[in-house]
Every structure is written in structure tokens, then in C-alpha cells.
Amino acid sequence: MPWNTPGNNNDDPWNRKSNNQGPPDLDEVFQKLGRKFGGLFGGSGGGSNSSSGSPNGSSSIGLIAIFIVAIVWAMSGIYKVTEGEAGVILQFGKYKETTNPGLHWHVPFPVQSLFIVDTQQVRSARHQTTMLTQDENIVEIILAAQYRVKDAPGYLFNLRGPETTLKQAMESAIREIVGKSRVDFVLYEGLEVISSSTKELMQEILDRYDAGIEITSLNLEKTQPPSPVQNAFDDVIKSREDLERYIQEAEAYANTIVPQARGEAARITEEATGYKEAIVATAEGESERFSALLTEYRKAPSITRERLYLEATEAVFSNSTKIMLDVEGGNNLMYLPLDKLIQNATPTRSNNTGAANTSSSFGSSRSSETPQRPTRGRENR
Numbered sequence: 001m002p003w004n005t006p007g008n009n010n011d012d013p014w015n016r017k018s019n020n021q022g023p024p025d026l027d028e029v030f031q032k033l034g035r036k037f038g039g040l041f042g043g044s045g046g047g048s049n050s051s052s053g054s055p056n057g058s059s060s061i062g063l064i065a066i067f068i069v070a071i072v073w074a075m076s077g078i079y080k081v082t083e084g085e086a087g088v089i090l091q092f093g094k095y096k097e098t099t100n101p102g103l104h105w106h107v108p109f110p111v112q113s114l115f116i117v118d119t120q121q122v123r124s125a126r127h128q129t130t131m132l133t134q135d136e137n138i139v140e141i142i143l144a145a146q147y148r149v150k151d152a153p154g155y156l157f158n159l160r161g162p163e164t165t166l167k168q169a170m171e172s173a174i175r176e177i178v179g180k181s182r183v184d185f186v187l188y189e190g191l192e193v194i195s196s197s198t199k200e201l202m203q204e205i206l207d208r209y210d211a212g213i214e215i216t217s218l219n220l221e222k223t224q225p226p227s228p229v230q231n232a233f234d235d236v237i238k239s240r241e242d243l244e245r246y247i248q249e250a251e252a253y254a255n256t257i258v259p260q261a262r263g264e265a266a267r268i269t270e271e272a273t274g275y276k277e278a279i280v281a282t283a284e285g286e287s288e289r290f291s292a293l294l295t296e297y298r299k300a301p302s303i304t305r306e307r308l309y310l311e312a313t314e315a316v317f318s319n320s321t322k323i324m325l326d327v328e329g330g331n332n333l334m335y336l337p338l339d340k341l342i343q344n345a346t347p348t349r350s351n352n353t354g355a356a357n358t359s360s361s362f363g364s365s366r367s368s369e370t371p372q373r374p375t376r377g378r379e380n381r
Contacts, residue, residue, distance in 0.1 A: 077108040084120030086152040089113075095153055117152040122216060127167045130226075131175050137183035142222040143170055145202070147215050154212025165211060166202075170218075173201035183225075187233070188240070191220050 080103050081087040087099035089106050090113045106112045128142045147166065149155045159165045177197045178186055186194065199218040206213050225233045297304040 073108055077106045077112075079104055079106065079114055079116075081116065084118060086117050086119050086149075088115040088117060088152050088156060090115070095157065098152055115152075115156055117149055117155060119149045119152060122146050122148050123163075125163055125166050125170070126221075127170050129171050129174065131178050133178055133183045133186055134180055135182050138226050139178065139183060139186055140222070140224050140226060141174060141178070141186075141220060143174060143198070144219050144221050145170055145199075145215060146217045147213050149212055150214040151210075151212030154210045156212075158210045158212065162211060162213060165209065166206070166213060169202050169205040169209075170198070173198045173205065176201060187223050187225070188237075191223065195220050 079087065081099055081101045083101045085101065087104060089096045089099065091107075091111065093113075096112070106114055124144065124146050126142070126144045128140070130138060130140050133139060145166065155162055174194075177194050181190060181194065195218050199215050202218065203215050206215070224230070293304070
């Protein structure tokens with residue numbers, strides 16, 4: 001029966017006015033509320049004359065229980081979001097808001113629900129696959145990706161299985177990159193390029209799906225040919241290593257030989273330059289000497305001619321080790337082997353002393369005999 005009904009029956013516990021009484025009795029108010037909600041706990045909604053137990057006591061216990069349950073239910077909405085986490089609130093199953101680190105409260109279930117997502121944790125995923133390269137060779141690749149959550153609502157609600165979608169995006173990206181590359185580039189040369197390109201393409205795919213995932217790193221753990229042709233590829237690797245070794249040895253040899261050749265070339269160049277300067281200086285000196293001699297010859301031709309003849313004869317005899325002497329008035333020739341005389345010189349003498357004495361004796365004999373030849377020549381003319 002509603003409160004404040006027309007007539008004299010006024011059951012409003014907050015507006016009870018009877019015989020100018022004061023404020024309503026709290027016990028009576030709780031008794032009436034207990035009778036109202038007693039049916040929820042199996043009690044009787046009748047008056048105080050009920051025949052089963054004590055209605056006032058059971059009503060009070062029920063109210064206390066309801067009050068305690070309400071407090072517990074309200075306190076269950078208190079939650080804390082730590083640093084590096086994000087709180088996602090759903091209201092009746094629909095996204096409502098994302099809360100930052102701190103202490104918060106939300107309306108408990110079934111009105112609102114809470115999801116705590118760790119946005120700093122680095123997660124990992126590993127995937128193995130086999131695919132074709134551009135030159136139609138088969139390679140086996142093992143990929144390992146590390147990622148973290150950058151958008152909690154997208155990570156929770158936009159994908160049915162985030163890790164499954166991540167592996168599918170990983171395989172799609174690596175197939176596109178490897179399908180445009182040759183087998184040598186995939187196995188040996190382009191591992192870093194393939195890793196970076198695959199990471200960029202994976203991120204583009206996940207952003208297109210609004211997956212809320214950020215790829216932090218991607219590594220090619222293993223790239224190898226199939227087992228039946230592994231030995232052939234090993235031979236190729238060994239030949240490449242031999243090629244690199246030969247190249248290094250050749251470069252080391254070149255680094256040794258080239259400086260020596262450059263030094264030898266510089267030495268030869270310096271010697272040629274010195275020889276050139278010496279020849280030019282000698283030629284210039286001979287030219288100056290001839291000019292001076294020509295001047296003297298013009299002054300005294302006969303004397304100069306005689307002097308030139310004597311100097312030429314002296315120069316010829318000074319380089320000869322054998323001398324033939326024509327004895328005047330006889331038919332015999334005297335032969336003087338100067339080289340033998342020099343070799344048979346006294347051992348106690350030094351080479352320089354012997355050579356000087358020999359030169360002096362040779363010079364005296366030459367000076368005594370040389371003037372006779374031009375005289376005999378003039379007489380025979």
C-alpha cells in the first residue's frame with residue numbers, strides 16, 4: 001500500500017503526525033521497512049501479530065545484510081592502475097574510457113567492467129616458414145619479433161586474436177620481401193635489410209588493422225636452404241670464403257710490393273734526374289772549354305795545334321797497359337807489358353804507392369819517347 005494515501009490511513013514513516021507527536025521513532029521506521037522487504041527473504045509481510053518467529057528481528061538482520069552487500073558491491077568498483085598500465089572501462093559491454101595510472105572507481109558489474117592492460121611489457125612471438133625467392137629457390141626462415149601494446153582498446157577489441165594476427169602479418173610481410181629478393185641476398189648479404197624492411201611492412205599492416213601493437217624489433221634468427229641441398233650451399237659458402245681469403249692475401253701482397261715499386265721508381269727517377277743534370281753540366285762545360293780553346297787557337301794556330309796533339313797522345317797512352325818502343329837505328333822493337341809489371345810489384349808496397357810509382361815511370365818514359373813520334377812523322381813526309 002503506498003504511503004500518503006488519501007484518508008486517515010497515513011503510513012508515511014517520515015511524515016507521521018498523530019496527536020501532535022514529535023519526530024518518528026526510528027525503531028518503528030525500520031520495522032515498517034523490514035515488513036516491506038521481508039518478502040525477499042521468505043518472511044511474512046503481516047503485522048506484529050505474525051505467528052512465526054520475531055518479524056522485527058528478521059527484518060533488521062535483512063536490512064543490515066542488504067546494507068553490507070551494497071557497501072561491498074560499491075567498494076568492489078575501486079581499482080588502481082600502476083605505472084605502465086592502462087585501465088579500459090566497458091559500460092554494458094561498450095567501450096567507455098581508458099584510465100591513466102592512479103586510483104579510480106567505476107560502477108561494478110553488471111553495469112561496468114574493467115580490463116587492465118600492461119603497456120610496457122615487451123612480448124615476443126616466433127614464427128617459422130618456408131618460401132620462394134625471386135629466382136625460384138626455396139629457403140627456410142625463422143623470425144622472432146618483439147612488440148608491446150601501444151593502444152589498449154585496439155589491442156583488446158579490434159582483433160579477435162592479437163598474437164595470431166601478428167604472426168599472420170609477419171608471414172605476409174616476410175613473403176613479400178623475400179619474394180622480391182634473390183637467394184644469395186636472403187642467405188648471406190641482405191639479412192639486416194630484410195629485417196628492417198619486414199619490420200616496417202609489419203607495422204604498416206598492424207596499423208591498418210588498428211591492432212594497437214608496436215613492433216620494437218624483428219630478427220632473422222635463421223635463414224637456410226632446404227636439407228636436401230644443404231651440402232651444395234655449404235660448398236658455395238666455402239668457395240666464397242676462399243675467394244675472400246684470396247682477395248685479402250692479394251691485397252696484403254699488393255700493399256707490400258707497391259710501396260717497394262714506388263720507392264724503386266722514385267730512386268730511378270732521382271738517378272735519371274742526376275744523370276741528366278750531370279750530362280747537361282758536362283756538355284755546357286765542354287762547350288765553354290771549346291769556345292775558350294777556339295779563342296786561343298785563333299791567336300796562335302800552330303802552337304795550339306801542337307798542344308792539342310800532345311794532349312791527345314797523352315790521353316791515349318795513359319789508358320794503355322802495353323807500350324811498343326821503336327829503337328832508332330835498329331830492327332828490334334821493345335815491348336813493355338805494364339800490366340804484368342804492376343802485378344809483379346813488391347808485395348810490401350801498398351797498392352796506392354805502386355800505382356803512383358808505375359804512373360810516374362810510365363809518365364817519364366812517355367815524356368821521353370812521345371816527342372820523337374811527331375818528329376819522325378814530319379821527317380817522313
